[in-house]
Amino acid sequence: MRIVFLNSLEKKGPESMMKGAQIWIGEEEGQWRMGWNELIAEGQQEELWYEGGSWSEMLHVYRHRLAIKLGEGFRPVMEGIWDEKEDLTGRGMAGQKLICYSEMNGNEPLYGELCAWRRRKAAADRKAPYMIASNRLLRMISVFLPKTVEELMQLPGVGENKASEYGAELLEITQPAERLREFPLDWVNREIDNETFRSWLYKQKEAKFRAEMEKFSIRRSVLESLAEGLNVSDICTRAGIERREAVEFLETLEREGYDTDPLVSSELQEMPEAEQTAVWQAYEELGDHLLKPVLQKVYGIEVAEAGNLDVLYERLRLIRIRYRRHQDVAQSAS
Incomplete structure (x- = not known):
């Protein structure tokens, strides 16, 4: 087997002991193999992450499994393990740190109260709950406890329209709660060290890449079903999706040039x-x-x-x- 990619990673353990690992990708006669070798007390432990003929599928697995390891604290010895450069001080990172802090320092009772308010509001307005406020926004409100519209608008995800439409009701919920830290929220940046924040970011990547990998797997199932002449019900059974999602996949595949006409005619x-x-x-x-x-x-x-x-x-x-x-x-x- 020919190794085409290799990188070493390290993780700081108890008493500053460094734990080592390697991620590798190899190719032999058109077949790809990818694995993770980790140094343990007994020697070396190897995990085979992927074996198959699809480069695209392997990349989805690579990103997902690597994000898990980075979230656990492993760090690459050499740059180049990702296809993008990481910048913890870049644009948008301040908002991400607010989200990170709120998820690590939850106020569950108030968060539950805000979720109950959202359910009632969604039912009354006949809207999907996420259109009123995301889980992350409600969690930030429950943790940072804005008391004025101006403070509420300092949270990412709150613009003038949302503040105007829902601000009064949200502030009515936060008003009685005792607040230990004040606005503005510059202090959050000092509370979260870079390693903690970096691990949290990797866990967000892991969730994103897991969703992408699942979508890739569903897409492959739909394409295989299409090639075999299966109907929509069979596609749903094989891919584990609802009929609406299956038909939406067909719309996407048609735009990409795949022939869906036999299936459409049958349905x-x-x-x-x-x-x-x-x-x-x-x-x-x-x-x-x-x-x-x-x-x-x-x-x-x-x-x-x-x-x-x-x-x-x-x-x-x-x-x-x-x-x-x-x-x-x-x-x-x-």
Whole structure:
């Protein structure tokens, strides 16, 4: 096997003892292997992280597994282990440190109260909870306890619109709570040492890369299913996803040039031709960016406001795949 990449890492242990490890990538006859060798008291312990023919898949595994190790405290001896340069003082790091501090010094009772407020507000406004406030924002509010709108707007994720719409209610919740540290929050930067912050950042990368790896795995399952002529239900079973996500994957693959027409035709067999024509004409009249206006145009406002619309929206997406392909072909020919 030919080693094409090798880097050493170290981790400071008890009594400043250094623990060593290596990450390596090798290739042999088109097959990639990647592993982690860690020095332990008994000698060397090897973990095989990947073995297969896909460079892209291996990179997803590499980023995810390496982020876990860096989050545990390992540091590269030589730069170049990531494809981006790390800057703990760069733009946006101040906001990240506020998030880091709030996650490490939680105020769970007040955070729970804020989450309950968000649920009530989301139900009353008929909005998704995350559109009102993210978990991270609620956690920062629970920890830093802003008492005025000006203080609230010092937290990342709070602009004038959010402060105007929800500020009074949020401050009503934080007002009774006793605050031990004051605004402005410059002191947070001094409270978090660089190594603690760096480990936290690596854990954020680990979560991000894990999501990317899972998405890559789902994509591969959908492509394999498409090649085998499976239907949407079979794709959902194999990839472990819901029907809406499967159809959205088909839309993405169609844009990338994959042929989804056999599957689309199969799924639309039970939809009357007149109904398909009406949807097509609605796309021509209203455009294909938003689905709800097309739904209202074809089925009426009463149907569009009723429940159990999953089947109708799925059909709209499937016909949109065909419509966009037709538009692309017409545009190429002109």
